[in-house]
Amino acid sequence: MNIETLPIKSGIKKIIIESDGISELYPPQEAAIKQGLLEGKNLVISIPTAAGKTLLAEIAAIQHIMENKGKVVYLCPLRALASEKFRNFKRFQSLGVSVAITSGDYDSKDHYLPRYDIIISTNEKFDALLRHQVSWVEDEVSLVIVDECHLLNDQHRGPTLEILLARLLLRNTQLQIVALSATVGNSEELAEWLKAELVQSDWRPVPLKEGVFYDNYVTYSDFTTRDVIYRQKEALLNLALDSFHSQEQVLIFTPSRRSAVTTANKIGDKIEPLLGPREKKTLSDRAVSLTTNLSDPLSKQLVACIKKGAAFHHAGLNSNQRMIIEDSFKEGIIKVLCATPTLASGINIPAKRVIISSVYRYSVERGSYPIMTLEYKQMSGRAGRPQYDTEGEAILIAKQPHSVRWLMDRYILKDSEAVYSKLAAMPALRRSILGLIASKVIPDIDELLNFFEKTFYGFQYEAVLLEGKIREVIDMLIVWEMIDPLDAGETLRATQYGVRVSQLYLDPETAANIVEGLKTVIENGSSKIHPLAFFDLLVGTPDMVTLMFGKANQAVTERRFDKFATRLIKSAPTKDDIEYDFRLRDFYTALFLWDWVNELPIEKLIIRYKIGSGDIHRITDTATWLTAAISEIASIFAKNNPRYLFIAKKSESLSERVKYGIKSDAVSLTTIKGIGRKRARILLDHGIRNTTQLADLNQSKLANIPGFGIELAKTILEETKKTQESEQDRQLENTGISDFLH
Template structure:
């Protein structure tokens, strides 16, 4: 057990924050703000929050708060935002940047409560949310005091020159450690570097930064570093019949089931707690949730069973796809699974049921740990390895483990929080203790150093005037996190390549400076990778050169071949049917690589991705798409959103360059948006009529809004149901059908 000796050393080196708790009444905040918090039951601050006040949080200082989950990071952000918004001398706006849309919605709901805080003009503090279109400046957001947005949306607002951006006086970067993410990191980093030029207050929040001092240095910020939590977090490893914790203590867990994870969950439920189980794949979450539900249902009381039955019925109604039925069955037993394959309605129901304490356990993929506020008494990390395309099964980073572990312990509900890794051997117990429980999170590293990461941002810097010359472009790079970790001049080769590419593709002109062309401006405004734009433009040119009889498949494949589209993985049974399809439709592809080349596998993956969208616009049932492609309903929605954005971009570029395929792209844009044929578009734009109901109406001879308005209400009710018919007909100004009598009304009538 040599690894346990690390525990003492770690405890000694921890920075102990005095149990100082500053009172809300003593804060340098406007009276209405203090009253708001006092009314909500907050009398004093936690020690890490008090440390942030001492570090100058309310005195104009930038702050990096690296403190655990549930220690009150968001409250620090709220103080600064409200102080700024209510500042009589220099009124400003606050921008709250989050990594995920779901987290944006959660924060927005919280900030809406500030409307009860009145400004000097008598109006309440207003919060707005921006997560949508990437080619809009959203000037309407200027009406709000606090704007919540994803980093991608903020980037697009900066590119589209939203005027209200200049009024921002406070920027909050939530989950700032995601600068380390290859996908989202570069955008967040560039956005912060751009905003820093305006010199707003900067508050960066994270529970897990291995090199917090380095981040604070970059942001010219004071560092608040703490491991204090309102609820003690005990991290350990389960082996045999006991959890061994980092402080060498042990806790026995009675065997409830041969599967140790089920025993750990049952142990928590019996104590009145809830569990999160993190699995390495979607398939594993579904299997685990099913097994858990069967086992724990006997531990539930009748009241909980009744509530679960109603919740399960709601889940079942969200979709016709088998996944909804499977999820509803789990929910009826008190368990659930949560992953990106679910649609947002299902995720909201699951999250709501868990917050209310009805659902006792959720088996989830790690995406749930990335910011969503769903704490539980015990967090069980079942799979600590992830599949990597290049390396196979690899151990997860400590940072990811700490994010999951940090979900343990519900403030005011749990006496403690427990995070448990599960192992089958004693040697592995020792290994996991040193590798995760007693380890610190890794350093976060800038991911800006590649052409893929920088291409879109360099064009944007030129278009928006941040970098009108090569010297100023390199100077701007000095303001990035990359430059605190590596010499910014080391990027010069990468930047030179990108400048050459952008000039070749006629997006910029390099002559006595760097100037964007109209094409370059459009590409930047559309928020697409310049390489994506180039591939689309070249594809549209080849269609004309070859005189192709192009189809939806041609355009969808063109979009699927861009770096902005995340291609689907190929399964072993995909190769045959895809090869057959390509042979049958070979005239519809702009280019087919030779079968013996590496590119051919990429091509197959692109075609598979395009086929999902082809089925979507041809009104194939979602249930059939899910089965055919081995994806989730949530994946179809995500793919259609990305496709819509890229088809819109193709239509805009095609129109600008006068390409013959632009008209077809514009038609395709509408079809992708609604997942339907062109003939249904008039009906489908009515709120409440989706692709399925529109098809039913069309097949019944009701082919447009005018015909629908002229129909007998009863006929419409028979086709799409009375409740929907009432809403739809009222909406288009037609007489609705008579409402069905309720059971109670019928009984009263019988007595008459």
């Protein structure tokens, strides 16, 4: 189908044809149009990787806005994916369509969002907006696009998406749902649940050749073979050299961060001598754009690798580093990219050849286990660049001769599995049931069961199977005082505290753990809490993310834990207790947070805790949210017991400290946009202790302080003024009418 013939506004066609250089729709795209994408029909589009789901979503969204049908929400499972979609959508802004992105801060209603036509959000953030009962979400959204809908199968993240979709299905107002999914075993079932038409196809823009490598041969699925001539000890090196000599870019999926780094290094060593001077120059220029960033060991390793033509990509890197790597690979500058599997989900980064070095993963709960076929298809599907390659190639590596057949059968010749609801998991039920009651969607237990009947779980099984668990959750929520005890009519009502827990997006168990800790503080009559004790309280909750804890960290963590044990809020187990080791694991992350708020330089943190700067963001983001949540919860309790007030204040300031990684004396200065950890400390070292003193400075004096300069001094002084004005406004608003009259 020619783009020109599509029933869409000419401006959209122009951008697709002229900017994207696309003139024909792919066959599955055509099918989606014919099945009613532009006529408001619910659709499940279940087609392979890189078959062009994004373009369909874009056409549907922009046309929807230009026909004034209502707002569009585009849901993504990952922040990185949301950013990529945001960047893509921006090319339509010239048509007068406005696009916003939201993620993070779950407790914010994001008042600016109603001004935008298309809102790109992570699933969790949108769920949080529903909990705040934001009116535009309820009244104005008329198209919801769900990317990577097969995520429903994910133990941790699936239930949020499932509840969210069930809520949308129950809405009275007209709403179109377009779900984009990888090819899964039961897409008909998915479509039936969403009352949607199914667009299904195995068509790929570039044919994919799949094979297994063993003993220097690749055996393909049609049982032809190919000899790889290089004879290094490691299979990956041979395959990488083979690709390099054929001038083919290769994407290697490795099971762990560590293997991504070591593989990139080894391959880099082999291909560096083969690079020409021009290639070397381009690579070293690209490496320079990364060096401005950080000088910790991981960043240094990355720079060294890139100079050699290879790179690694994993969650330990920060988002800027990851973006530079993705772009450099897309541009063909980096020849070999070794990535952990997170890169497989949705980010558009194709390669001529994809190598999957191992199909095994490791987790503490499960030990070593083989991945799903669905995951393999996501990774192998990255192979073959439309517009460049006539064929893509995906290769699995066998370690033993008998694995060749097994890998072939289990991954290459097999279809993807069916997706199953994961709603029955307790943490998911707790969170969603409180959410439903707190946003007054559900008045009683019968209605709750009716609601679960509408979920994918209810569709695949029977909601009544959940009744026992649902009642157990209700009992827990009553004990935790998040909902009122049931009356004779069994009306479900959240307490003020329960509503807040739901809006703060906490797992009810996290809130219950925290409140138990706060009660101990109040009962002990203490008026001081050490920040480390706060962190110790946080790290044991289900919502906190923690650092990897290895044997090497045991002794030092133990020493610090024992030294600090008496000052903790939660009682400290002794070495004989079973939970001692678990507690130590968590305490390690508490120690990291303590070092962070004591302004230990990032480079030192990275070395001490063997992490990357991406981990620092992840952990401090979560801890900022949780410390702010403690403050909110303490403020609610302070209404009946003013002694909670000091906890509220203390945790509010601690939340700021965690956000920026600063000591308490820097809290005032970091309220100014543009002042973070480093600049606040420089100002303090120059005797400027707060925003008032900063506002009193003249521009040239500030510009003379090292690390500032004229331009920065100007913007910072403007920001200081703005901050002070809004603070005055806030104080005025808080002034009661009686104060005003007197």
